[in-house]
Amino acid sequence: MNLDDIRKGIDEIDGKLLDLLSDRAELVHQVGLVKKRDGLQIYAPEREESLLRRLIERNKGRLPEKSIRAIYREIMSAALALEDDLKIAYLGPEASWTHQAAIKKFGHSVEYTPLHNFAEVFDQVARRRADYGVVPIENSTEGAVSHTLDLFVDSPLQICAQILLRIENCLAASIPREQIKTLYSHPQALAQCRGWILKNFPEAHLIEVSSTTRAAQLATEKAEEGAAAICSPLGAEMHGLAVLEESIQDRATNTTRFLVIGEKTCPVTGKDRTSLLFAIHDRPGSLVRALQAFDQFHINMSKIESRPSKRKDWEYIFYVDLSGHCDDPEVRNGIEELEKHCSMVKLLGSYPDVGE
Numbered sequence: 141m142n143l144d145d146i147r148k149g150i151d152e153i154d155g156k157l158l159d160l161l162s163d164r165a166e167l168v169h170q171v172g173l174v175k176k177r178d179g180l181q182i183y184a185p186e187r188e189e190s191l192l193r194r195l196i197e198r199n200k201g202r203l204p205e206k207s208i209r210a211i212y213r214e215i216m217s218a219a220l221a222l223e224d225d226l227k228i229a230y231l232g233p234e235a236s237w238t239h240q241a242a243i244k245k246f247g248h249s250v251e252y253t254p255l256h257n258f259a260e261v262f263d264q265v266a267r268r269r270a271d272y273g274v275v276p277i278e279n280s281t282e283g284a285v286s287h288t289l290d291l292f293v294d295s296p297l298q299i300c301a302q303i304l305l306r307i308e309n310c311l312a313a314s315i316p317r318e319q320i321k322t323l324y325s326h327p328q329a330l331a332q333c334r335g336w337i338l339k340n341f342p343e344a345h346l347i348e349v350s351s352t353t354r355a356a357q358l359a360t361e362k363a364e365e366g367a368a369a370i371c372s373p374l375g376a377e378m379h380g381l382a383v384l385e386e387s388i389q390d391r392a393t394n395t396t397r398f399l400v401i402g403e404k405t406c407p408v409t410g411k412d413r414t415s416l417l418f419a420i421h422d423r424p425g426s427l428v429r430a431l432q433a434f435d436q437f438h439i440n441m442s443k444i445e446s447r448p449s450k451r452k453d454w455e456y457i458f459y460v461d462l463s464g465h466c467d468d469p470e471v472r473n474g475i476e477e478l479e480k481h482c483s484m485v486k487l488l489g490s491y492p493d494v495g496e
């Protein structure tokens with residue numbers, strides 16, 4: 141077959157695909173009407189996950205899993221926009237890693253609102269000015285994002301999904317490498333690249349700013365003073381900077397976990413994770429007894445963080461992640477047992493335990 145013939149074949153398939161996508165959009169429109177009538181959530185992470193898992197299992201063609209996920213991410217993004225004008229609030233500015241995580245989850249067809257801080261994201265979702273919010277919760281190199289943990293204590297919002305995003309910081313500037321005197325970046329990105337900075341720019345003046353995108357902007361504005369940024373390749377592109385070195389973080393597998401917060405949590409998918417907060421009585425053995433509740437019901441605890449309660453000095457709140465869904469009998473029993481040993485237990489939600 142020559143090129144023209146092959147392309148004719150592709151045109152024919154594209155025509156059929158578009159007709160099928162239009163038929164799908166018709167059904168999606170009906171789903172939207174039913175959901176609005178019954179007061180159901182438009183975004184259904186459990187349905188998205190089961191649909192993706194089924195398609196990946198069925199796939200016998202040449203397309204890798206990554207491509208299937210990307211294609212369907214955009215098909216379902218178009219569906220979300222058709223069903224409702226879905227608004228996603230995220231910790232901005234544009235092109236930040238949180239923005240990129242939000243796009244990874246919700247695609248390009250929905251509306252995004254960049255906000256200035258974590259509290260604003262929680263607040264806008266709680267006031268229903270945005271349908272969902274996206275915030276970082278932890279980084280595999282630098283650990284917990286304590287602002288996010290603290291905001292859950294008083295928030296009525298629930299976690300409905302998680303997003304894992306590989307973070308690859310770059311050195312970006314509009315000046316040659318030898319002229320760099322100052323490095324701008326977000327404190328987390330500076331910490332992730334600490335070893336690289338010490339080796340490559342031991343004399344540089346390090347300046348912490350509110351985001352890596354802001355760092356890219358400053359590298360453009362202050363180029364004559366020898367400024368460069370440690371930022372995302374997208375942030376560099378947005379501000380017309382050249383990428384002088386890619387992937388400069390100290391660990392190759394530097395990943396950040398983000399959470400999607402909304403009014404409701406997610407139903408069972410069969411491979412879930414549950415997050416909760418608890419506070420213990422100030423007595424010997426309280427923490428051990430609280431944690432034994434998980435052991436007793438064979439629940440795997442994948443994470444624990446402690447944070448000051450902010451109500452009383454030297455009183456702590458523990459943030460825990462468990463394998464399983466809060467509607468699974470063993471997790472439910474484990475939480476009931478935990479409650480016996482705690483002064484407060486707050487369930488933050490259960491959501492699909494998806495990887496990168």
Ligand SMILES: O=C(O)C(=O)C[C@]1(C(=O)O)C=C[C@@H](O)C=C1
Nearest residue numbers: 171183184185187188216219220
């Ligand atoms: O099945 C639904 O609940 C839909 O809204 C449809 C659909 C889809 O395109 O398949 C779209 C968005 C949801 O998050 C999940 C699935």
